[in-house]
Amino acid sequence: MRILKTRKIRSDKKYLLKTLFVLVFLLYSLLFNLKSAVAQTVPLQSLKVTPVINDLQLTSGEPTTFPLTIQNLSGGPVGIHTTISGYDQIGEVPIYEQKPSGMINWTHLSKIDVLLPPHSSKTITVTITPPQHLGPSGYYETIFLTPIVNQEITPGSPIILSRLGVLVLGTIGKLDYNDLAKKITISDFSPSHTIIDNSPKAISFTVNNHYFTHFDAKPFLTITPLFGKPQTTLLEDKHVLPGSARIWEYQPTTKMPDVFYNLHLAVSVGGGKQVLADTWFVVLPYKLILYSIGILVILYLALFKPRRIGRAIKIIFKG
């Protein structure tokens, strides 16, 4: 009897183990298939790219290299395809797509396509070899990293792709800050030599770059009222590409109760060199003054010349 009972317990255990194994297998298969399905369609997109801004000093005929590290932060694998386009900036509008640039042909990527397992990183070596005998010049491009998606098995709903742009700025030739400062101009510095009704909501100016390469413009704006201390503000610096212009718009945070203001702008271009511009404006609430004068005239006439007012009203309404 005891032997029979023991055998029964053993067979129950075996049955339980078998069931458990089958269940675990089914669950694992299900999970594996789900993972594969997601990987085959649209990959999870969470990428970190370093460095994304590359300001390089290039030499004619000599290669310059830098590593580009792409890190997949997601739990799924992702394939990355690289493409290169020129880069330019028209005013405040950057142009990243389909822009020709000589540097595209000189740029060699060690890999065009990269497969990144979950939570992994890979490095592409970027080599730029400009041709020989190039004069001082600036070249700009964007390396785009785009996830690879199998278009044939995309689901029947909108799919989302993220592209990351890596900026490459190349300069051939050495910067001469004295020469650079001569090739930078400031325009549209406003309000300029004018009388305005209210304090200006914004003070704006444009920095134009006529040099052969880009530079970092760092503006210091000094506002000096007729009576009061001058106040200097360091505005954010912006890079200005050659043949391009950047606009600054500064909104004063403090009240401007004075009448006359002098504006002094010093744009630092590097190497301690600055490009200067000055202007002035007068804050005169002339509308308020005109209204006040008008009201005073009407009051004067109403109080001291009531007959004239009466006649005027008669003429207006009766002719």
Next chain:
Amino acid sequence: MKKLTSITIFFLLGSLLFNLQTIYAALPASTNYKLQNYTFGAGGTASSSSTHYSMNGVAGEVEFGKSSSTNYQSQTGLTYLIKANVPAAPTLSTPANNYDRILFVINPGSNPSDYTYALEISTSNNFSSNVNYINSDGTFGASLTPSNFQTYTAWGGSSGTFVTGLTSNTTYYIRAAARQGSFTQSEWGPAASATTSYASLTFTINNPTIVFNNLNNGDSYTDSSQSDTFTTSTNAYNGYTIYGWDTQALSAPGGNTIANYASPNSTPTAWSGTGFGYTTNDTNLVGTGGANRFNNGTAYAGFQTSGPGDPVTDDAGPVTTSQITNEQYTVSYRVTANNTTPAGTYSNTIIYTIVPSY
């Protein structure tokens, strides 16, 4: 009696003038200040001071003496006494993991507030090569001029100042010297170092596919429940911009389409009619039409069907003291069809391009 008095007064005046001239000629003086009296002993140092001024005199010693080892230095003589105190190492940091700038705070030590400081910067820890001097505007140049000297306050006080135009992933060493007037410049103090980072960008889209509900009479052929959240981290000084566009209008296999919503990115509108559109909760968006033109996610625009597309979210920086970390913006989608829209599965590809602003 009268004659004697006149002669006496004349004599006294002459003596006084003579004595004054002698005193004036004998005592050290400048345009504004004159030493009234000082004496020297047989050697060593004599000093006297008031609230605002102090005077030191040395006799019987060399004017300047200096001896040093690798780690220590001692100086003697009058020249040493009039020099400013050697400033301690400045405090350096890259608070936003900065890649092209370093924040420095001068350590004035015991120097008075009207003393001025110059800063030397190099990529060499012993300043043997690539040596430059920080200019008052935060840039740097190869020559040290009087304009490189500024007070502690002018260098930003305890908040410090950024030196800009640096190379990424590079260690820089910075040290300071102090002075107050001519011939008083101290030795260069000990250096501090900081390393610039690389410019980096992290971008995550939470929802790689959007699946709209079945559009039917029950939901007025409308679904506006789908969205994508973008999470971005970067130390790029001028931040980043995300541009969006789609490859085509929503299209079904038979060739039927649901057009992109008609309003452009520059003038989004409250929804009316049919189409496929988007809105963003970025209330400070770059581009024409006003920063809050999407009215905090209630006005809609349609995608362009070619790149680079239109800005959908951005952060213009400037990134100085803290980097942009896990910043989230949501782009929400809406599709509205009508009862004449043919049944089918509609799809397209939406591409978001993120680029660091430069």
